[in-house]
Every structure is written in structure tokens, then in C-alpha cells.
Amino acid sequence: xxxxxxxxxxxxxxxxxxxxxxxxxxxxxxxxxxxxxxxxxxxxxxxxxxxxxxxxxxxxxxxxxxxxxxxxxxxxxxxxxxxxxxxxxxxxxxxxxxxxxxxxxxxxxxxxxxxxxxxxxxxxxxxxxxxxxxxxxxxxxxxxxxxxxxxxxxxxxxxxxxxxxxxxxxxxxxxxxxxxxxxxxxxxxxxxxxxxxxxxxxxxxxxxxxxxxxxxxxxxxxxxxxxxxxxxxxxxxxxxxxxxxxxxxxxxxxxxxxxxxxxxxxxxxxxxxxxxxxxxxxxxxxxxxxxxxxxxxxxxxxxxxxxxxxxxxxxxxxxxxxxxxxxxxxx
Numbered sequence: 064x065x066x067x068x069x070x071x072x073x074x075x076x077x078x079x080x081x082x083x084x085x086x087x088x089x090x091x092x093x094x095x096x097x098x099x100x101x102x103x104x105x106x107x108x109x110x111x112x113x114x115x116x117x118x119x120x121x122x123x124x125x126x127x128x129x130x131x132x133x134x135x136x137x138x139x140x141x142x143x144x145x146x147x148x149x150x151x152x153x154x155x156x157x158x159x160x161x162x163x164x165x166x167x168x169x170x171x172x173x174x175x176x177x178x179x180x181x182x183x184x185x186x187x188x189x190x191x192x193x194x195x196x197x198x199x200x201x202x203x204x205x206x207x208x209x210x211x212x213x214x215x216x217x218x219x220x221x222x223x224x225x226x227x228x229x230x231x232x233x234x235x236x237x238x239x240x241x242x243x244x245x246x247x248x249x250x251x252x253x254x255x256x257x258x259x260x261x262x263x264x265x266x267x268x269x270x271x272x273x274x275x276x277x278x279x280x281x282x283x284x285x286x287x288x289x290x291x292x293x294x295x296x297x298x299x300x301x302x303x304x305x306x307x308x309x310x311x312x313x314x315x316x317x318x319x320x321x322x323x324x325x326x327x328x329x330x331x332x333x334x335x336x337x338x339x340x341x342x343x344x345x346x347x348x349x350x351x352x353x354x355x356x357x358x359x360x361x362x363x364x365x366x367x368x369x370x371x372x373x374x375x376x377x378x379x380x381x382x383x384x385x386x387x388x389x390x391x392x393x394x
Contacts, residue, residue, distance in 0.1 A: 068095045071357070075162055080169045092142075092164045092178055093135035100264050101134040102127055103375040104233055107260055108241025110382040111253045114389050118245040122193060126241050129189030132182050137212045139179035143172065144216040150282055183212075197244050204240040208232070221283075223290040229268050234261035256314055259307035259327070260378055263371035266303040269296055270363035274346060297342045300367065304334065307374070321388050326381035330374040338366045 064083060067073050068090035075083075075091065083091070105127035112118050146165040164170040170178070190205040211219070211228050219228050238257030243249050272279065272286035273296050280289050288296035311327060314320045341363060350359040358365045 065090060069099060071096055073162075074357070075169075077167070077169070080162070080164075080167075088164075088170075089135075089178060089182075091162065092139060092170065092175070093182070094138045095135075097138065098131050098134050099372065100233070100375070101130040101237065103260065103372075103379060104237040104257070104264075105130050105241055106379050107257055107375075107382060108238040108253070109245060110379070110386050111238070111250075111256055112242045112245035114382075114386050115246055115250075122196075122245055123241075125189045125193055126244060129186050129193070130237055130241075132186035132189065133208060133212055136179055136183040136186055137215060139175065139182060140213070141216045143175055143179060146172070148217070150284070193244055198247070200249065201240075201244055204236060204243070208236055208240075211236070221285055223285050223287050226265055226269050226272070226287045230261055230265040233264045234258050237261075252319060255310065256319065259310050260371075260375050262303045262307045262310075263367070263374050266300045267364060267367040267371050269300050269303070270365075270367040271361075273297065273300075273363045274361060293345065297363075300363070301339070301342055304338070304370070320381075321385050321393070323384040323388065324378075324381040326384075327374050327377040329377055330370060333370055333373055338370050341366050 064073070064087040068087065072094055073091060080088070080091075089095075105123070108126070109118060109123045142163055142165060146163070152166070162169060165172060165175055187205075190201075190208075194201040194205060211232050215225060215228055219225050234257050235254045238261065239249070239251075239254040242253040242257075246253075269287060273288045273293060276286070276288040276293055276296075279286050287299070291299070308328065308331070311320070311324055315322055315324055346362045350356070361368075
């Protein structure tokens with residue numbers, strides 16, 4: 064279950080839930096498959112800093128742990144707030160692709176809140192430990208991160224600012240912040256270098272909001288797709304992914320990166336095969352023949368989620384090779 068929860072949002076019966084250990088329950092409740100995105104962000108920030116000089120291994124571990132715990136806390140609070148506001152009632156989208164552990168009764172609100180508090184305290188402890196040994200800007204980053212963590216679900220998500228919030232968190236905050244803590248200085252070029260992956264994560268969120276656009280409209284949740292409409296939102300996703308590649312080309316052309324950072328272009332195969340065909344048409348109301356049962360009702364978000372993880376994996380590999388080249392042959 065640990066491995067399964069890191070790959071997909073597992074669907075469980077009550078009997079299966081009761082047989083899980085506490086870590087498996089935490090992984091399911093926090094939607095751990097999405098937490099991998101935070102770990103990739105920490106890896107990108109760490110490699111960008113390593114290219115510019117030696118870094119502290121224990122600081123990076125604290126960054127990675129803190130970001131994953133913060134992301135998990137956000138997911139737990141997201142479900143708790145939506146549950147309290149009645150958003151997830153009535154077979155809402157959230158409970159269709161994986162158990163909303165409060166709606167299913169797997170966890171009581173009190174136990175769920177305990178999960179969120181413990182996870183949040185662990186995230187805060189990692190941040191405080193880093194703040195005590197680095198500059199004042201670390202405390203600013205912690206404060207900004209806490210703001211988005213606490214207010215993403217409400218009101219930011221309700222006023223079409225959730226997608227922008229995610230771009231800020233995964234770009235300047237996570238990757239730029241990781242670089243700052245490890246390198247000891249702020250770097251805007253490192254922030255730009257983090258945008259290709261951050262744009263993919265944000266595109267995944269837009270895809271998710273596209274999938275549940277009609278439900279959100281009924282519940283007066285004004286996500287970006289609800290605000291601008293489905294066709295425009297689909298164009299936004301394609302534009303965000305295209306911009307990711309354009310930024311990589313710019314960074315290679317300006318020699319910030321060596322040409323090995325063109326490796327993520329391999330993911331274009333999946334983009335043209337799976338992502339683009341799905342985004343060129345309206346989401347079907349029923350599961351198409353041959354579409355995986357375990358994926359439905361995920362449609363747009365399913366393709367963008369897989370794409371972003373693949374893009375991120377190639378990006379990390381390219382960064383590793385680029386770092387090795389710069390620290391050895393190109394030194």
C-alpha cells in the first residue's frame with residue numbers, strides 16, 4: 064500500500080481501510096501520489112544550488128521533508144475545510160477518484176485534524192530548524208508558505224486564485240526557496256529555471272479543475288476554468304506546457320544549462336500522444352470504451368498528472384547530468 068499510494072489515489076473499502084497500518088492511512092489521507100511533486104521540487108532546487116557550489120546534505124533533507132509535510136498538511140486541511148463547508152457531499156468529484164476519508168467515515172473529523180496538526184508541526188519544525196541556521200529571508204519564505212497553506216482552500220481557490228497560488232508555491236517558493244537556503248543567496252535565474260516544472264504542476268491543477276468545473280460552478284467555487292470557461296482553460300493548459308519547453312530552450316541557448324537539459328523534450332511524445340488529443344475536445348460525460356476504470360472520472364488531470372511526473376523525472380535526470388558536467392568536465 065505504501066508504494067501504491069505513492070503512485071495513484073487508491074480506492075478502498077472500509078474493510079481494506081481497517082486493515083491498514085497508520086502510515087498507509089496517512090499516505091491515503093494526504094493523497095501521497097501528489098506529494099511526490101514536492102519532492103521533485105526539492106530535488107530541482109537542490110541540484111540548482113549544487114551547480115553553483117557545495118551544499119549541505121542535512122539542509123537539503125530538511126527542505127525535502129519540510130516541503131512534503133507542508134504539502135501533506137495542505138491536502139489534509141483542504142479536505143477538512145471542504146468537508147466542513149459541505150463541498151464534498153453528494154458524490155462530489157473529490158470522493159470519486161479516491162476516498163475523501165471524512166466523507167467515507169474512514170476518519171473522524173477529530174482524528175483527521177490530529178493528522179493535520181502532527182503533519183503541520185513536522186513541517187514547521189523543519190522550517191524553524193532551517194530558519195535558525197540561515198538568513199532572515201528563510202523566515203519570510205516560511206511565512207509566505209504558511210499563508211498559502213492555510214488560505215489556499217478558502218478563500219483563494221474560491222476566487223480563481225488557486226492556480227496562480229500553486230504556480231507561486233512550486234516556483235519561487237519551493238524551488239527558489241530551496242536554492243536560497245542551500246546557496247545562501249537569492250537567485251532569480253534559479254527561479255526561472257524552476258518554472259518549467261512549476262508550470263506543469265499548475266497545469267495539472269487546471270486540468271483537475273476542468274474535470275470538476277460543472278460541479279464547482281454548482282457549489283459556487285470560482286476556479287479558473289469556471290471563471291474563463293472550459294475551452295479557454297484548455298488553451299491555458301496547452302500554453303503553460305508550451306512555455307515550459309520554451310523556457311528550457313532559453314536557458315540552454317543562454318548557456319545557463321548545457322544541452323543535456325533538452326532531455327525533457329522526450330516527454331513531448333507523451334504530450335502529443337495523450338495530453339493534446341484529450342485537451343482538443345470536451346470531456347465526455349461517461350467513461351469511454353477502453354478507458355481505464357481506475358482512472359475515471361479523472362480525464363484532463365489524469366493526462367497532465369502523468370505528463371508532469373514524466374517531465375519532472377527527465378528534468379531531474381538532465382539536472383543531474385548538467386551538474387556533473389559543470390563540476391567535472393566544464394569546470
